[in-house]
Amino acid sequence: MSGAEELVVCRGLSKRFCRNLKRSLVYGVRDIAAESVGRRSALGRLRQYEFWALDDVSFTVRRGEMLGLIGQNGSGKSTLLKMLNGLMKPDGGVLTMRGEVQALIELGAGFNPILSGRENVRINASVLGLTKAQIDRVLPSIVEFAGLENFIDAPVQNYSSGMKARLGFAVVSQLDPDVLLIDEVLAVGDTAFQEKCMRRMDALRKSDKAIVFVTHSLYQVEALCDSALWLEHGRVREYGPAKGVVRSYLDNQEKRAMRDSEEEGVAYEGRGTAATRAFFDARDATSSETASPFRTDEAMTIESVEVLGSDGEACDELPFLSECTIRIRYHCERSMHEPLFNLRFFHAGKGIFEASMLIDGPGPTYTQGSGIVECCIPVLPLTPKVYDIMMFVRSDKGTIDLTEMRTVARFRVTDEGLDAVPLRGPMAVNHLRQGSPVYVPRTWRFYKEGELTHTVESKY
């Protein structure tokens, strides 16, 4: 692909916007005046109330390549798409577009509500650059693709929003540009229509076009795009092969969520079920006097709980599929008979698995004073996410509570070590990050007439 023509070449592209409407209009008038005498106004600097909506953005899209634009709301994705479409001028940098450019920015833009679907299709197609002869030729297939044969002569104001979007997509699906810009439009209509759209997208992807695709669906970016550009506050945070960018993006999102939860001082997750919600609410209610989850009024005092990495150091981040040790320091005044430690791993309020001496059997017969117990898990089978550990201790064959159950630690499994498993699937990164929390090795075997024909292995 590296030899293919470069259809979109973007070098140091910048765009500034104004936060204040009145100022924005004043600057608009000044810019028009400057433009009309062939000058550039306020080149390369910000005026009052202005900010960089795009700042020094560079990338290239070649023929046959699909680029995914990702980023939070307001990171500049739509602004960039508008500039690629030639709707706005850059305030810095150079943008070169080669070949015919079409945008699927808002389906049905310019539909007039009181005109019929047919009239609107004619206008829409004409806006998109089709001639009358071309429109006459493709009109039946547009109507058929949209599945609106019975409603095409009704005014568009009687259409549902899904019907409007279907009609809009049907029109643009007839176009054959060199560069296609797509802005989050596939999330409309029923499943059957979405399937139609995805098939059409896939066909476009394979048909030697350069496609720039804005979406919030990281699954789509990973599955469909060759490369991805991650925008943050108008700047390029990362640009490269889609899988890698999606991976960093997801990792960053989680880091931020974890940081936010620490700042707020409450668990952002772990409140999913009614039971855990009640637990957290109760904890929050008493949090003024018990800032730490460790209490001294119980039969056993838990002094600390640490998560240790493979190097034996305490940490709150573990690589994927690494060794993990939970170290508990405790103290009991009186002698305790057969203490049974229990660790439950939670994600988003749901129990994932437990390491429990109620299953594994008791430790020493009697314990008294201070001590340490470690639970070592050789390979922690958890996918990259944030986890909470809840703990309780019982004694006397599990009949007596030495401590109540409470959250004692939080850690994050990072995507470091993700390459330890084969990421061959089209949505591997997303599914490991956003799918089920437990990862187990497995083998898929395909048989035909009793013969093993195919094997897919996923081991570590």
Added chain:
Amino acid sequence: MPRDLHTEERTYTPDSELRHPLGLLRSMGSDVVAGRELAWRLFVRDTAAQYRQSVLGYFWVIIPPLTTSIVFILLNSANVLVSKDLGMSYPVYVLIGTVFFGLFTDGMAAPLRTVTASRSLLVKVRFPREALLLTAWAQTLLGFIIRIALLAICLVFLHAHIAPTVPLVIIPAVALMLFGIMVGVLTVPLGVLYQDITYGIVLMTSALILVTPVAFAPPSGGALATVMRYNPLSPIVLCARDLLVTGDTSHLPATLVVMVVCLVLFGIGWVMFRLAVPIIVERLGS
């Protein structure tokens, strides 16, 4: 079919398009060609939409000048207005005046109206922007045809004398439309950003009708006479009326001069409009 990518290569930089005047002119020309069909569609769309929810439909084009004429006729019959010898009956005089003055006000309002009607398209889709100006012209021409047809019916009804120079009326008619559209195009960039321009145009229309020989002949002295003499609309309206009724006019040269000036200003307005659209789009948001 492989396309020639070099002909379809576009480079966007912060530089003003005016720095490459030849390229600018070339793309203006090609966009007019490319925008013709779209202009027609937009014209049909806006016109159909404008009158589909109306019982009187296209009569709305002629109702305002008729109303204005009736008001002036009533004022005249009450001797509120002092009219000299007009060379024709007062109703004929005022009807021709308001109908032709309407060409100017129609033209003036058309560019901003077409741009506003296509505002959502403008900020989302890249299409030849010239289509909007063509649509404005088409709407003004439609108004012209309807006005002239209904004026003809009225003139027959009033037993007015029609001069043989009547085909030449097309010259002042085009001049008035051009004048109006020129003012409209020049004010569009500001008008899209600021509502004040719309209000200003409405105000200017009602003020201008009084300082243009629409309902009464230019007075021989005083401030109003001076204003009317230097009002570039005056010779065109007088010329139109003369060509229609008396067949003898001294205002044709002045009309042609105004027309040429308007044409030049229209060209400047067109370039400004083109340069302003990307800036307008970013200020309007989505």
